[in-house]
Amino acid sequence: MTSPVTYARQGRIGLITIDNPPVNATGQAVRAGLIDAARAFAADDAAQAGVLICAGRTWVAGADISEFGRPPQAPFLPDVIAAIEALEKPVVAAIHGTALGGGLELAMGCHARIAAPSARMGLPEVTLGLLPGAGGTQRLPRLIGLMPALEAMTSARQIPAPEARELGLIDALADGELTAAAIALAETLAGQPPRRTRDLPAPEADPAATDALKARLVRSLPGQIAQTTAVDVATEGLALSFDEGMAVERAGFLALMDSPQRAALIHAFFAERAVAHLPQIAGVPPRALDRVGIVGGGLMGAGIAVSCLLAGLDVTLLERDQAGADKAAATVADLLAGAVSRGKLAAPRRDAILADAFRTATDHEALAQADLLIEAVFESMDVKRQVFAALDRVAKPGAVLATNTSYLDVNQIADATSRPRDVIGLHFFSPAHVMRLLEVVVPDRAAPDAIATGFALAKRLKKVAVRAGVCDGFIGNRILAHYRAAVDAMVLDGADPIAVDRALTGFGFAMGPYAVTDLAGLDIGYMTRQRKAADRHPRDRVPAFADRLYEQGHLGRKSGRGYYDYAAKPPVPNPDLPALLEAVRADLGLTPRGFDADEIVARTMAAMVNEAARVVEDGTALRPLDVDVVMLNGYGFPRWRGGPMHWADAHGLDRILDDIRRFAAEDDHFWRPAPLLVDLVATGRRFADLNEGQSA
Numbered sequence: 272m273t274s275p276v277t278y279a280r281q282g283r284i285g286l287i288t289i290d291n292p293p294v295n296a297t298g299q300a301v302r303a304g305l306i307d308a309a310r311a312f313a314a315d316d317a318a319q320a321g322v323l324i325c326a327g328r329t330w331v332a333g334a335d336i337s338e339f340g341r342p343p344q345a346p347f348l349p350d351v352i353a354a355i356e357a358l359e360k361p362v363v364a365a366i367h368g369t370a371l372g373g374g375l376e377l378a379m380g381c382h383a384r385i386a387a388p389s390a391r392m393g394l395p396e397v398t399l400g401l402l403p404g405a406g407g408t409q410r411l412p413r414l415i416g417l418m419p420a421l422e423a424m425t426s427a428r429q430i431p432a433p434e435a436r437e438l439g440l441i442d443a444l445a446d447g448e449l450t451a452a453a454i455a456l457a458e459t460l461a462g463q464p465p466r467r468t469r470d471l472p473a474p475e476a477d478p479a480a481t482d483a484l485k486a487r488l489v490r491s492l493p494g495q496i497a498q499t500t501a502v503d504v505a506t507e508g509l510a511l512s513f514d515e516g517m518a519v520e521r522a523g524f525l526a527l528m529d530s531p532q533r534a535a536l537i538h539a540f541f542a543e544r545a546v547a548h549l550p551q552i553a554g555v556p557p558r559a560l561d562r563v564g565i566v567g568g569g570l571m572g573a574g575i576a577v578s579c580l581l582a583g584l585d586v587t588l589l590e591r592d593q594a595g596a597d598k599a600a601a602t603v604a605d606l607l608a609g610a611v612s613r614g615k616l617a618a619p620r621r622d623a624i625l626a627d628a629f630r631t632a633t634d635h636e637a638l639a640q641a642d643l644l645i646e647a648v649f650e651s652m653d654v655k656r657q658v659f660a661a662l663d664r665v666a667k668p669g670a671v672l673a674t675n676t677s678y679l680d681v682n683q684i685a686d687a688t689s690r691p692r693d694v695i696g697l698h699f700f701s702p703a704h705v706m707r708l709l710e711v712v713v714p715d716r717a718a719p720d721a722i723a724t725g726f727a728l729a730k731r732l733k734k735v736a737v738r739a740g741v742c743d744g745f746i747g748n749r750i751l752a753h754y755r756a757a758v759d760a761m762v763l764d765g766a767d768p769i770a771v772d773r774a775l776t777g778f779g780f781a782m783g784p785y786a787v788t789d790l791a792g793l794d795i796g797y798m799t800r801q802r803k804a805a806d807r808h809p810r811d812r813v814p815a816f817a818d819r820l821y822e823q824g825h826l827g828r829k830s831g832r833g834y835y836d837y838a839a840k841p842p843v844p845n846p847d848l849p850a851l852l853e854a855v856r857a858d859l860g861l862t863p864r865g866f867d868a869d870e871i872v873a874r875t876m877a878a879m880v881n882e883a884a885r886v887v888e889d890g891t892a893l894r895p896l897d898v899d900v901v902m903l904n905g906y907g908f909p910r911w912r913g914g915p916m917h918w919a920d921a922h923g924l925d926r927i928l929d930d931i932r933r934f935a936a937e938d939d940h941f942w943r944p945a946p947l948l949v950d951l952v953a954t955g956r957r958f959a960d961l962n963e964g965q966s967a
């Protein structure tokens with residue numbers, strides 16, 4: 272087998288090239304190849320300096336993550352980097368694309384660094400539940416100072432090359448072609464002793480600043496261990512000799528490698544990439560995607576428009592009348608202004624978008640040239656069918672027609688057209704220009720290239736797309752409805768909604784369910800209950816307290832009061848809530864009882880996992896990992912727990928099934944174990960076994 276690392280010489284410069292697509296990760300073959308190439312360079316007397324460069328789209332993007340969790344294989348990356356740093360002739364790292372994790376650590380072990388102006392570099396290990404394990408904690412502070420280095424490794428921020436130059440992380444920006452510029456730099460260093468990062472003085476400790484940073488990390492990332500461990504390891508190591516510091520780093524890295532958080536975060540990383548690999552669209556090219564038409568300019572339609580505009584697409588937004596069009600245009604302008612003020616968009620680019628790429632219209636004919644039409648109107652089957660019949664009349668042949676419904680039957684919507692092959696669901700999450708999740712809902716007759724176009728759109732918008740089957744609520748909202756029912760039942764039986772929120776944010780959710788309700792508006796849940804009232808089973812439990820709050824005009828944030836009172840800053844629990852709950856329970860003849868935080872979490876998670884198992888079993892989600900990606904990106908599930916299915920595997924499916932059976936003793940209508948869960952427990956399998964080896 273040929274090595275992914277080669278050595279060649281140009282004049283008196285030795286050229287070491289890594290070529291390991293797609294991202295030049297330092298798997299075992301690259302590590303072994305680097306040792307061999309370093310030896311060849313050292314032995315080549317005609318070479319007086321070297322250049323280390325990468326083929327393909329990027330410099331080394333890190334260690335090979337797919338090797339994590341398996342027995343490590345020599346040579347180890349810290350030793351490879353040490354061997355390069357120990358060379359007697361200077362080596363220049365020539366960086367393009369992204370130098371991340373072990374990739375940046377490799378560059379810091381070289382004796383000089385030059386980068387293409389577009390390159391970015393960073394230490395993102397904490398996002399995988401790790402800390403830099405190949406010298407990053409010891410070399411980066413020596414190059415750029417203690418606090419900038421700690422900030423970089425705890426935030427995982429990608430530093431643009433010009434800023435890296437100012438920080439002293441790199442020595443030069445390439446002027447022109449990178450290889451030539453790197454060789455020119457190496458020429459200036461030829462014959463000189465190599466400058467080794469390890470020999471630079473370690474920066475002084477600053478306990479007040481590091482304590483403040485750790486306190487901030489504990490506050491902003493509750494429950495996560497990698498960030499604070501990285502600070503401790505870096506500072507402890509810097510107080511020692513370089514070699515002792517490296518030993519401290521190694522021990523910290525290996526300890527985190529064994530942590531459940533590392534397993535969860537790496538599962539999330541691979542799951543987010545696996546969702547795009549659908550057998551149904553393998554090798555199917557998407558349709559053209561330049562012009563987008565959006566029907567409906569409310570907050571959702573405007574958010575989708577902004578998301579498309581920021582991705583460089585041309586957008587026409589259709590409203591019913593001129594007043595509606597003007598209002599929608601104002602919303603789009605506001606959202607773009609927000610992007611400018613947050614530094615995400617340059618003002619001249621915003622002006623160009625508004626002048627050239629965006630327009631409103633009131634006549635369907637304006638959508639005739641769109642490649643993709645996205646409907647974002649009122650959630651009513653009749654209204655949506657009318658819209659689709661109208662789109663069918665004007666859309667060009669081959670245009671993809673998408674509905675943004677969050678629960679309606681997309682097959683019925685497709686039937687309103689003469690071209691059901693072109694119809695899919697694109698379920699965006701609000702605010703659409705911020706939230707990363709996109710459920711691509713696949714009705715029965717959708718053509719593979721229409722589905723592929725949904726996935727291509729997500730990639731273009733930098734969102735993660737997950738395929739979902741047609742059912743009420745698709746993947747996410749269906750699971751949400753189920754665990755909402757579980758928390759509402761606890762509140763009916765005596766739990767305090769505020770304590771429920773506290774227990775679930777303690778578990779790691781970004782927000783508790785009642786704070787979320789206040790944010791969305793209590794009218795949303797009320798309307799949903801009204802809509803479903805006719806189909807309600809007599810044993811379904813109705814959150815009468817939520818109806819009563821709504822009836823009293825408490826709609827949450829928008830009215831100033833819901834479960835919390837927003838007149839106070841920060842908001843406090845609504846002081847009238849305990850009496851309201853007491854009255855509702857008395858009316859229903861319920862005797863309240865207590866629920867501690869563990870019980871609240873156990874019931875919520877059991878309900879979520881049980882419904883998720885049904886969602887997988889009936890094919891609404893393709894695999895358990897698709898559920899995890901939905902809940903991580905659309906519902907605030909803590910990433911460091913990997914998603915509900917990964918969490919369930921780690922927690923033990925048998926324990927969850929036991930819980931469900933225990934809860935069923937009180938309510939065997941709601942707590943019916945999903946057959947898939949029962950089967951997995953009976954056969955000693957896990958959800959991960961159903962991921963077909965597509966996630967770590």
Ligand code: 3H9
Nearest residue numbers: 296332333334335336337348371372373395403404405544
């Ligand atoms: C580390 O370095 C530890 C060290 O400190 C210590 C070691 C001792 N390994 O994201 P994309 C695959 S920890 C293996 O779609 P993009 C990815 O799965 C590591 N595979 O492309 C995908 O495969 P597929 C620190 C990797 O252009 C394909 O490459 N580094 C790795 O949108 C394309 O990926 C990181 O955390 C990897 N390291 O983004 C960087 N990286 O096509 C992680 C990617 O089969 N990587 N793959 O689905 C990234 O952030 C992005 O992939 C990157 C490219 C920005 C590089």
